[in-house]
Amino acid sequence: MxxxxxxxxxxxxxxxxxxxxxxxxxxxxxxxxxxxxxxxxxxxxxxxxxxxxxxxxxxxxxxxxxxxxxxxxxxxxxxxxxxxxxRGELGTLRLRFVQSATFRVLPQLLGAFRTANQEVLLDLETMTTIRQLDALRDGRIDVGLLRLPTPEPGLETRVLSEDPLVVALPAGHRLAERERVALTDLADESFILYTRSTGPSVHDAIVGYCKAAGFVPRIVQEGADTQTIVSLVAAGLGVSLLIALTPPIDPRAVVYRRLSDDLPPWKLSAAWSPDNNSPVLQRFLRLI
CATH class of the missing domain: 1.10.10.10 (Winged helix-like DNA-binding domain superfamily/Winged helix DNA-binding domain)
Known part of the structure; x- marks a missing residue:
């Protein structure tokens, strides 16, 4: 028949x-x-x-x-x-992202992509840069929003934003009244940093910046994500250095201040495998 x-x-x-x-x-x-x-x-x-x-x-x-x-x-x-x-009008986009992407870049990208591609399924999950790199190499995801300290062999990347480090301080802190804070002002503070196992590049960079300013940071707590770190700062357990943009919070609990030190920004990039010929991925790449 x-x-x-x-x-x-x-x-x-x-x-x-x-x-x-x-x-x-x-x-x-x-x-x-x-x-x-x-x-x-x-x-x-x-x-x-x-x-x-x-x-x-x-x-x-x-x-x-x-x-x-x-x-x-x-x-x-x-x-x-x-x-x-x-044509990429149907299918699934498997996208992973670091938490700091959720404060601006991710909502902008997904909002625009959803408007233009309403029937594409979105498979979304927060994932550290290290895990994203493994998933990209294995073909388990299509694209990642991550922070690469150096170019990654075998992957294509495109910078989406360049974000500075900022100081997170309890609202009643002695430095909260300043517009900018120097690293040397933090030499005697207790620090709350990203857990090294989940974000070694950021953790090591912050420690390196502090050493270059003449002190070794006294790390009293670590957090796997920005929201946890900010909550610990709000509780008065210490100060932190975070990649902007930062999660919104009551300014009566935590304030963010720019650094006066001349430090390089952190690049948020989209990364994907050039061997991935998914039409949905190509539509997403044209958008970004």
Whole structure:
């Protein structure tokens, strides 16, 4: 049974006249009759009969007509879906992101992408840079929003933002009244830093900056994510150096201040494998 046979059957069933059906299908009457006969042989049923010189559907033909129309509809839908998938209008985007991306870049990107691609499924999860790199290499995700200290071999990247370090201080801290704070002002403070196992590049960079300013930071607590660190600062357990943008919080609990030191910004980048030919990924890359 072929789709063209189903289409011919449906048109003949609608017209109940082989001549008119042949005109609609741009076929000769003998060719159309052969198609119907071949379909009846394949099904081993009679689809049409003549009753008082009229061409009518048999009971089996009436039963088959609804299913034939549904099969043709599904075939057309399958073709459309395949074409749309190839254009990236359907499918899934597997995206992972570091937490600091959630404060500005991620909402902007996802908002614009969702508006233009409403039928693409979004597979989203917070993930550290280290884990994202492994997932990109293994093909388990399509794109990551991460912070790379150095270029990563085998991956394409595009910088999305460059963000400074800021000081997070309890609102009642002695330095909270200043517009900018120097690293040397923090030499005697207790520090709350990113857990090294989840963010070694940021952790090591901050420690390195402090050493270059003449002191080793006294780390009293660590947090795996920015929100936890800010909560510990709000509790008065210490100060922290964070990558801006930072999570919104009551200014009566925590204040953020820029550093007066000339430190390099932290780049937030999109990263993906050049071997990934996902059409959905290509649409996302065109957006960013």
């Amino acid at each position: 072929e789709l063209r046979q189903l289409e011919s059957f449906v048109v003949v069933a609608e017209e109940l006249n082989v001549g008119r059906a042949a005109i609609r299908l741009h076929l000769t009457q003998p060719s159309l009759s052969r198609q119907i006969a071949a379909l009846e042989r394949d099904l081993d049923v009679e689809l049409f009969a003549r009753v008082k010189r009229r061409f009518v559907l048999t009971t089996a033909g009436e039963s088959f007509l609804a299913d034939a129309k549904e099969l043709l509809r599904l075939a057309e839908e399958a073709v459309r879906d395949a074409q749309r998938t190839q």
